[in-house]
Amino acid sequence: MALQIVLNIVIAIVWAIIQNSYTGVDFLVGYVLGLFILYFLKNFLGFDFYFRRVWAAIKLLLLFAKELVLANIDVFKIVLSPKLDIEPGIVAVPTKLKTDWEITLLASLITLTPGTLSMDFSDDNKYIYIHAINVPNKEEMIKQIHDSFERAILEVTH
Amino acid sequence: MNASVMSEVIASILILIGTALSLLSAFGLIRLPDLYTRSHAATKSATLGVLCVLLGTFFYFWLAEGFLSIRLLLGIFFVFLTAPVAGHLICRAAYRSKVELTKETVQDDLKEVLEKGEKGRA
Numbered sequence: 001m002a003l004q005i006v007l008n009i010v011i012a013i014v015w016a017i018i019q020n021s022y023t024g025v026d027f028l029v030g031y032v033l034g035l036f037i038l039y040f041l042k043n044f045l046g047f048d049f050y051f052r053r054v055w056a057a058i059k060l061l062l063l064f065a066k067e068l069v070l071a072n073i074d075v076f077k078i079v080l081s082p083k084l085d086i087e088p089g090i091v092a093v094p095t096k097l098k099t100d101w102e103i104t105l106l107a108s109l110i111t112l113t114p115g116t117l118s119m120d121f122s123d124d125n126k127y128i129y130i131h132a133i134n135v136p137n138k139e140e141m142i143k144q145i146h147d148s149f150e151r152a153i154l155e156v157t158h
Numbered sequence: 159m160n161a162s163v164m165s166e167v168i169a170s171i172l173i174l175i176g177t178a179l180s181l182l183s184a185f186g187l188i189r190l191p192d193l194y195t196r197s198h199a200a201t202k203s204a205t206l207g208v209l210c211v212l213l214g215t216f217f218y219f220w221l222a223e224g225f226l227s228i229r230l231l232l233g234i235f236f237v238f239l240t241a242p243v244a245g246h247l248i249c250r251a252a253y254r255s256k257v258e259l260t261k262e263t264v265q266d267d268l269k270e271v272l273e274k275g276e277k278g279r280a
Binding site for chain 1 (some may be wrong): 179182183185186189190194195197198199201202203205206219238239241243244245246249250253259267269
């Protein structure tokens with residue numbers, strides 16, 4: 001992936017040299033051209049097109065922004081309802097993620113999403129223990145949210 | 159509507175939303191029954207509240223004075239990086255020093271795991 005980025009920057013520099021004008025706009029045009037070239041060469045060179053990962057990261061960021069706003073509306077409803085009828089609990093959620101930084105990212109995202117708070121990891125990193133503010137009507141929904149987050153993270157890293 | 163009026167409108171809306179969210183998270187700290195549910199309110203609402211206030215300040219200085227403050231953006235980034243970790247650590251430390259869960263709690267998957275671990279160690 002790092003090699004592709006370097007290659008793309010080299011193409012942009014070559015483009016600026018060919019144009020014989022060295023401004024930011026020329027560099028940008030060269031970079032976009034480099035993206036196209038890399039896209040068409042991806043089968044020939046036998047690598048995975050790196051911009052797909054960048055795109056997946058952008059999608060993850062948008063998903064995160066949406067969930068953050070939903071989380072706050074959720075807290076808003078619970079705190080301002082006249083009667084507190086919450087049923088908190090701790091749920092073990094299995095995860096497929098392997099490396100430490102993926103799990104850290106997932107735990108942070110869980111903490112900032114509606115009604116859930118990551119509390120502990122099992123020793124073999126296969127389960128994340130999550131404190132949920134409303135267990136009975138949410139367990140399925142929580143699973144869904146985590147599936148979507150987990151899938152988005154996997155898309156970025158694989 | 160000229161640029162300075164617009165910048166004031168955007169900034170004031172964002173800062174008002176931010177302060178309202180911070181107030182809400184303070185209400186949450188008072189009303190919710192135990193430490194774990196309180197940290198729900200503290201981590202989520204306070205984070206977005208700080209984000210909105212910083213973003214409002216950023217837009218005001220950018221649109222009204224043409225000053226692009228990278229420091230404010232970095233501040234947003236660092237708050238987002240640290241707030242969930244702080245919430246996680248406080249909850250984890252509280253659970254391991256056996257802070258009681260509230261009466262309404264319906265499920266506790268972590269309890270048996272920790273008890274098993276302690277027996278294994280002893």
